[in-house]
Amino acid sequence: MKMKKIKLFLAILVGLLFLSQNLKSQCQEYIEAIAEYELEPYVLDGNFLAPIIYEGDTVSLTRTFLAGNKYKISVVGMDMFVKYITITDADGFVVFQNFPNAEEETKYFTSQAGENIACFGNNFWEFTPTKSENLKVLVKIEIIATKQKNRIQGCLGIIVGYM
Amino acid sequence: MKKNLMSIAVIFLLLLSFFYCNNENNNYVQENEYQIDSLNQKRENIKMVFYTLPTPMEMAKIFKGTGIEYDKAILNPVTKLSRYNTNKDMAVNLGIYGADLSFASMFEKEQDIMDYFKVVKQLATKMDIIGAVSDSLMQVIEDNIANNEKLRKLVAETFFSSDAFLKENSREEIAAIVAAGAWIESLYISIELSNKQDNKNNTLLDRIIDQRLALENLTKLLETYKQNADVVEILKDIYDIKNIFNELIIIEKIEVYDENAGINRIKTNVTHNATPEKIKLLKDKIYNVRNTYTN
Numbered sequence: 001m002k003m004k005k006i007k008l009f010l011a012i013l014v015g016l017l018f019l020s021q022n023l024k025s026q027c028q029e030y031i032e033a034i035a036e037y038e039l040e041p042y043v044l045d046g047n048f049l050a051p052i053i054y055e056g057d058t059v060s061l062t063r064t065f066l067a068g069n070k071y072k073i074s075v076v077g078m079d080m081f082v083k084y085i086t087i088t089d090a091d092g093f094v095v096f097q098n099f100p101n102a103e104e105e106t107k108y109f110t111s112q113a114g115e116n117i118a119c120f121g122n123n124f125w126e127f128t129p130t131k132s133e134n135l136k137v138l139v140k141i142e143i144i145a146t147k148q149k150n151r152i153q154g155c156l157g158i159i160v161g162y163m
Numbered sequence: 164m165k166k167n168l169m170s171i172a173v174i175f176l177l178l179l180s181f182f183y184c185n186n187e188n189n190n191y192v193q194e195n196e197y198q199i200d201s202l203n204q205k206r207e208n209i210k211m212v213f214y215t216l217p218t219p220m221e222m223a224k225i226f227k228g229t230g231i232e233y234d235k236a237i238l239n240p241v242t243k244l245s246r247y248n249t250n251k252d253m254a255v256n257l258g259i260y261g262a263d264l265s266f267a268s269m270f271e272k273e274q275d276i277m278d279y280f281k282v283v284k285q286l287a288t289k290m291d292i293i294g295a296v297s298d299s300l301m302q303v304i305e306d307n308i309a310n311n312e313k314l315r316k317l318v319a320e321t322f323f324s325s326d327a328f329l330k331e332n333s334r335e336e337i338a339a340i341v342a343a344g345a346w347i348e349s350l351y352i353s354i355e356l357s358n359k360q361d362n363k364n365n366t367l368l369d370r371i372i373d374q375r376l377a378l379e380n381l382t383k384l385l386e387t388y389k390q391n392a393d394v395v396e397i398l399k400d401i402y403d404i405k406n407i408f409n410e411l412i413i414i415e416k417i418e419v420y421d422e423n424a425g426i427n428r429i430k431t432n433v434t435h436n437a438t439p440e441k442i443k444l445l446k447d448k449i450y451n452v453r454n455t456y457t458n
Contacts, residue, residue, distance in 0.1 A: 028331045032324065036316070043315060046218035046322030048330055051211050061213045064377040068225050068370070091430050094423045132373035134380065158213075162221050 023052055027077075027155035034076060035159045038124075042072045042161025050157040055081055056143040060136055061158050067132045069162045074124040075139050078154040082142040083123055090134050096125045214384040216342060216377040218322055219262035220315060222349040223269035229367040231356040233270035238263040239348070239457045241282040246458075250290075251393035254337045255456045257286045258344025261322060265345075266352055268318050273308050280304055283321065290337070292328050296321055336388035343397050344456065346381055350374055351453040354446050368442070372435055375408040400452045407445045411437045 031050040051059055055078070065071055075083050087096040137158060145151045217225075239259050247256045264279035284296035300317065307313040329338040350371070357367050382401055388394040415432040 024331050028327050032327060035323065036320070043220070044319045044323055045215075045221055046319045046326060047215040048323055048327035049213055049215065050327075051213075053211065057211070059211045059213070061215065062380055062383070063215045064217055064380055066217055066221065066225050066370070066373060068228050069221065091428060093421055093428065093430070132370075132376055134376050160215075162224070 023153070023155070027052055027157075030077065030155060031157040031159070035157065038074050038076055039072055039159060039161030042070070042163045045160045045162055047160065049159070050077070050155055052153060053078075053141065053156055054151045054153050055141050055145060056151060058138065058140045059156060059158065060138045062134055062136045063160065064134050065129045065132065067129050070126070070128045072124055072126045072161045073137055074157075074159050074161070075137075076123070076157040076159065078141055078156050080152075081144065081154075083156075084140040084142065085123065085125070086138045086140075087125060088136050088138070090136075095135065096127070098122050098125075214380040214387075216346060216380045216384070218319070219258075219265035219345045219349045220269065220318055220322070222346075222353070222374075223262075223265045225370050226349075226353045226356070226367065227269050229370055231353070231367060233266065233272060234356060234359065235267075235272070235275055237352060237355045238266065238275070238279075241278050243457060244282050244285060247286070250337070251340065251396065252456075253286055253290050254340035254393070255344035255347075255397070257283065257290065257325075258341040258346070259348040259453075259457060260286060261341070262345045262348035262352065265318055265349075268311075268314055271311050276314060277304070277308065280321075287325060292325050296325075336391045336394055339384050339388055340393060340397060343381060343385060343401065346374075346377060347449065347453055347456065351449050354449055358446070368437065369435070371445075372408075372411055372437060375405075375412065378405055378408060400455075404445075404448055404452065407441070407448055410441050411435060411445065 027050050028048075031048070035044050047063075049061060053059060073087070075085055082099070085096070085098040086094060088094050139156065139158065141156065143151070239256070241260075244256075244260075247253050260279055260282050264276065264283055267275035267279055280296065280301065284301065287296050300321070304314065304317055307317070325341070326338050329335065329341070353367065353371055357371065378401070382398070382405060385394050385398050385401060389398070413434050413436045415434070416429050417432060418427050419430045420426075421428045
């Protein structure tokens with residue numbers, strides 16, 4: 001009986017490992033497939049950034065933006081969740097927020113398939129830096145699950161295009 | 164029974180070590196913002212921190228905008244490819260050739276684009292980066308050699324695919340070394356071209372000094388993989404370059420009111436302090452580092 005339990009535990013562990021690798025490659029395929037379309041007419045910058053995270057997690061990207069280019073920063077993936085985007089300069093001054101008044105804004109609409117899609121508030125920002133600077137993009141995924149164990153894992157892409 | 168338990172324990176330990184290694188090599192710094200006890204709660208507050216810098220194509224676009232002209236002679240010759248056989252040499256020169264390809268592409272030099280795409284493909288294959296530059300992609304490039312916009316997109320896609328492949332296969336430190344090579348080469352090309360052309364091109368000088376910002380992110384990116392000996396070697400060069408860049412600027416801190424936060428904050432003002440002597444120091448260092456990597 002004890003042996004059976006140990007074997008079951010090992011089987012689950014192995015399964016989780018493969019699932020995690022599979023999720024990674026699915027994530028890569030997904031981001032690669034949508035990045036160019038998402039950024040059109042901007043040119044994809046070539047940096048791949050697509051961590052696998054849980055709802056409630058926060059991801060930060062610091063990147064150099066050069067004077068003379070126009071940019072689009074787009075946050076994709078985890079479509080069922082609201083993504084709170086805050087972009088600050090190197091001194092911490094906020095230069096962009098997609099939900100400056102988060103509590104007051106409607107966050108969902110229902111798709112034709114009947115799914116709740118969180119898309120109110122822009123998940124992208126287009127700008128032309130007046131000087132070269134390092135900006136920090138902070139993305140926090142909202143929490144829907146009421147219990148920790150029910151939290152959903154997904155793929156979040158932060159993609160940058162320039163022109 | 165005992166034997167079975169032993170083998171199960173060994174398998175378990177192996178699996179555990181696999182898990183641990185994968186986590187250790189992730190391309191982010193995990194910071195726990197708060198002290199929390201439960202594992203689940205800890206997961207909630209994990210903060211993943213990433214650093215990226217402009218790719219060579221983006222830098223080439225900026226430098227082209229300052230009026231510089233293309234010169235094939237300053238690129239790393241494709242004939243040197245056979246010299247690069249260690250992991251570090253291959254990774255750093257994949258970045259260097261990638262930057263050369265980006266410059267050739269930005270200046271629409273068809274033959275050079277083909278030559279550098281081929282060398283990038285060979286190097287990527289040698290490094291087991293699968294799918295970044297396939298035979299079919301080479302055909303698409305040949306078919307679109309006169310379509311500049313399409314070519315630039317293909318170069319960007321090549322960078323994106325290589326970066327994705329390395330990061331998704333737990334080779335993030337290699338991706339960081341490639342980025343370092345690309346940044347060094349882009350800076351080398353811009354400095355070399357600025358030497359050959361109008362010395363009073365202030366915009367170009369400004370854009371070169373702006374690279375200190377990308378250097379900050381490159382340093383943080385490389386520091387994430389300090390356990391890798393190749394990264395440590397490159398970091399030594401990067402710190403030297405950073406020290407020289409620090410001499411080129413004057414930092415002034417002023418207190419201003421932040422309307423969003425409703426408080427006073429410190430704002431940093433940076434001005435250039437680039438004398439010809441200091442610029443020469445930077446040039447010499449970049450030449451020296453680049454030559455070490457390519458020869």
